[in-house]
Amino acid sequence: MVHFVGAGSGAVDLITVRGQNLLREADVIIYAGSLVNQELLEVRKEDCKVYNSAFMTLEQVIGEVKKAEEAELTTVRLHTGDPSIYGAIREQMDCLDQLEIAYDYCPGVSSFCGAASALNLEYTLPDVSQTVILTRMEGRTSVPEKEKIESLASHQATMVIFLSTGMLDELSKRLIDGGYQEDTPAAIVYKATWPDEKKFVCTVKTLEKTARENQITKTALIIVGNVLACEYRRSDLYHPNFETEFRKAD
Structure with missing residues (x-):
């Protein structure tokens, strides 16, 4: 199994609980170089293999994932922020589809x-x-x-x-x-x-x-x-004259 995980915007405690748990359980972590706070890797298992994708091509990343799958290991592909924004994850998922390797995606704080x-x-x-x-x-x-x-x-x-x-x-x-x-x-x-x-x-x-x-x-x-920097109108939702299904208007 491959888990695409959003590392969050930078602060170590801004990764999701699910993302951190996946890092703890991973046998292989491939993380996005200087863009990901390396302190996040400190929760990994002692025998977890770690790769910096800044030095890798797409083919090399998929190659390591394939090796992990053949050894029945779990891989976390750790991306900066939320991988859905400029994360180049679609091309990786397409490769995994071709190889019939299962994956999922854990969002992060962009x-x-x-x-x-x-x-x-x-x-x-x-x-x-x-x-x-x-x-x-x-x-x-x-x-x-x-x-x-x-x-x-x-x-x-x-x-x-x-x-x-x-x-x-x-x-x-x-x-x-x-x-x-x-x-x-x-x-x-x-x-x-x-x-x-x-x-x-x-x-x-x-x-x-x-x-x-x-x-x-x-x-x-x-x-x-x-x-x-501007003047703005207060929201209607919390205005006393605005009625909702939960609150009557004054």
Whole structure:
């Protein structure tokens, strides 16, 4: 059996109880290199074999899984955050399907949730934004033409931008071209929930300057939108004049 497990956003105690139990029971752990807090591995069994997938190809990862299956061992494939977001798990699952190897998937706390906690931020505020767009700039990995930053920016929703810290000058230009004002609030969160977490609130125009002045070059999320600093309407759900199946309106 293979268990895909989300390691959480960084802090050791933000892995799920299920995920931690699977790590304790694993015979083989293949974890995602520097992106996963290695303290999580301290719960493993003494005889557990550990592999760092940063040094491995997909074929090598599947090769180790196949060896473990042939030896009737249990494998945990430990991914950063929640594997469903930029985790490259679908291609692994397809390989396991071809080999008729059983697997399941234990979700984790994504870094975009960790970034919100670092900023004490709610991504969705009434009359400000009710949509969160998770995306990335194209780099060595392309993105579909219809999902270019300018197109997504036109919605004026809250945006959380992954894997783009090294392209902030270009990102700012594209966000502004797409419709955000230069003074739209933005934030950079470096290694959310890790012990060395850093956070900086700025504007769309000053993203690159803020990162450069604070020597942030990677492992950071960019948040863009008025939810970072604005007036908003209180929610209807807890308003005394709002009736629900559990509570009568005043």
